[in-house]
Amino acid sequence: MKIGITYDLQSDYLKEGFTKEEAAEFDKEDTIDAIENTLKEIGFETIRIGNVKELTRRLAHGDTWDLVFNICEGMYGVGREAQVPALLDAWKIPYVFSGPLTLALTLDKATTKRVIRDAGVPTAPFFVVEKNEDVDKVNIQYPLFAKPVAEGTGKGIYAGSVINNIEQLRERCNLLLSKFNQPVLVEKYLSGREFTVGIVGSGVNAKVVGAMEIILNNKAEQGVYSFHNKDNYLELVDYHLATGKIAEECEKVALDSWRVLNCIDGGRVDVRYDDNNICNFIEVNPLAGMHPVHSDLPILSRLNGINYNQLFQMIMNSAIERLKSEGKI
Numbered sequence: 199m200k201i202g203i204t205y206d207l208q209s210d211y212l213k214e215g216f217t218k219e220e221a222a223e224f225d226k227e228d229t230i231d232a233i234e235n236t237l238k239e240i241g242f243e244t245i246r247i248g249n250v251k252e253l254t255r256r257l258a259h260g261d262t263w264d265l266v267f268n269i270c271e272g273m274y275g276v277g278r279e280a281q282v283p284a285l286l287d288a289w290k291i292p293y294v295f296s297g298p299l300t301l302a303l304t305l306d307k308a309t310t311k312r313v314i315r316d317a318g319v320p321t322a323p324f325f326v327v328e329k330n331e332d333v334d335k336v337n338i339q340y341p342l343f344a345k346p347v348a349e350g351t352g353k354g355i356y357a358g359s360v361i362n363n364i365e366q367l368r369e370r371c372n373l374l375l376s377k378f379n380q381p382v383l384v385e386k387y388l389s390g391r392e393f394t395v396g397i398v399g400s401g402v403n404a405k406v407v408g409a410m411e412i413i414l415n416n417k418a419e420q421g422v423y424s425f426h427n428k429d430n431y432l433e434l435v436d437y438h439l440a441t442g443k444i445a446e447e448c449e450k451v452a453l454d455s456w457r458v459l460n461c462i463d464g465g466r467v468d469v470r471y472d473d474n475n476i477c478n479f480i481e482v483n484p485l486a487g488m489h490p491v492h493s494d495l496p497i498l499s500r501l502n503g504i505n506y507n508q509l510f511q512m513i514m515n516s517a518i519e520r521l522k523s524e525g526k527i
Contacts, residue, residue: 398464
């Protein structure tokens with residue numbers, strides 16, 4: 199089976215003058231090497247495609263593939279993660295991971311939380327600040343937490359993201375609105391333990407591959423899994439596999455969220471406990487990082503005894519079985 203690989207290469211964007219934070223969600227060369235080598239090791243023929251513009255050129259040229267392994271995040275527009283799967287749908291080329299509707303929905307954290315809330319999954323109260331004047335409309339008990347509504351990899355999350363009064367909220371929202379040119383999600387700060395849950399599969403066949411607690415050491419920016427903490431996780435963050443009742447609670451929230459949002463094949467769900475010790479949905483990562491050493495999904499899988507090749511085999515098995523059932527391959 200011929201597998202095309204679509205991705206955004208971080209070095210391409212850095213060469214164009216984007217900052218490290220602006221290009222934070224994009225992949226490094228060693229990630230693409232690992233993905234391609236692993237797919238070959240488990241029996242697939244691979245072809246590197248690249249980003250959405252290169253995919254467009256290849257499609258217009260008449261190129262095709264049996265299946266595309268897509269990890270493109272995109273750069274522009276509220277539907278940036280949905281662009282590649284939408285193009286592939288138009289050309290009737292099957293792909294791994296979630297489709298355009300799910301990727302467009304889940305990029306917008308506020309809209310995602312509305313769907314999650316309506317489904318009865320616990321999530322923190324929230325408000326969307328679209329302009330500076332909206333700050334006065336926020337009616338949620340402090341402390342609060344503020345972040346860009348449509349970013350990932352900790353972008354826009356800093357030590358000052360935990361907010362204790364209206365002056366801090368006004369300052370933080372003004373900063374984020376101007377820096378990221380998008381609305382700000384303001385939500386009740388969840389003061390408890392934080393976990394990320396890895397999932398493989400789709401619908402009723404989705405299953406957890408590990409739930410991992412994120413523990414900030416005394417050198418880290420406290421209270422938040424910030425961009426700085428993520429970027430320097432080897433020195434600042436400890437990871438431990440969740441067990442027992444805690445693991446069960448995290449896994450239930452994660453699986454319920456995964457199924458409600460129609461995520462497929464593989465990814466992560468982030469959860470955190472509130473003041474009442476209730477596990478809450480934070481956000482979902484339907485295009486999770488796939489670096490074999492540094493990305494959370496491979497890390498938590500490894501902690502649970504699932505190596506990188508096994509994780510890929512599980513993801514590919516899910517995609518192939520799903521696509522066969524849909525008559526697409």
